[in-house]
Amino acid sequence: MKINRSAMKYRHTLFVSLTVATLLSGASTLAVAERVSSYSIEQQQRDIHMRIQQGIDTGLITQDEAEKLSRRERDIRFREARIKNDNYTSPQERDSLQRDLNALRADVERKLSNNRLTAQPQGYLPDIAGREEQIGKRIDYGISVGLITRTEAQRLRQRENDIYRRETGFRADGRVTPSEREQLQRDLDKLTRDVDRLLNNGRVQRR
Secondary structure, three states, X not given: XXXXXXXXHHHHXXXXXXXXXXXXXXXXXXXXXXXXXXHHHHHHHHHHHHHHHHHHHHOOXXXXXXXXXXXXXXXXXXXXXXXXXXXXXXXXXXXXXXXXXXXXXXXXXHHHHHHHOOOOOOOOOHHHHHHHHHHHHHHHHHHHOOOOXXXXXXXXXXXXXXXXXXXXXXXXXXXXXXXXXXXXXXXXXXXXXXXXXXXXXHHHHHO
């Protein structure tokens, strides 16, 4: 039986091409996943740093507490940088970073909540602060169970930050007018509705 060398050569070339394409696709997928993971860790670090700064600005976190929390934050950041120098973060290393970030975030939120019971910074608005805290927790919950994506969370947190900065501006003279308080409540109402919508939509899609 005659062997069609041209056909064999074509099949071999096709096999090699498909194999290379598969390997490149896998590498590309890994690279994309790595970038997403690194981005989410960096975003979480920025969120935690922002919450520490909010605590300092409102007097809910003391300077001594802030320094201790910031040291832990820097330690996580340096560890991440060392890991990324290898151009690859293993699942174990990523899980370790995530556990430390979760623990740090929990400690920051605990200090903010506990100190609200005793601290009364100038112009402090307990009703507004309580709602901001609850919204932040619901966003964190949505991320943890996969009902809110990182991109959605980033947009929600940006709006939360905008409200906080507006509140800080209103409190600058030590007094918040009724109309300013109403504006903050309206902004928080809208943000709460949007967070709830994402949580509810996610639950419906997962059924």
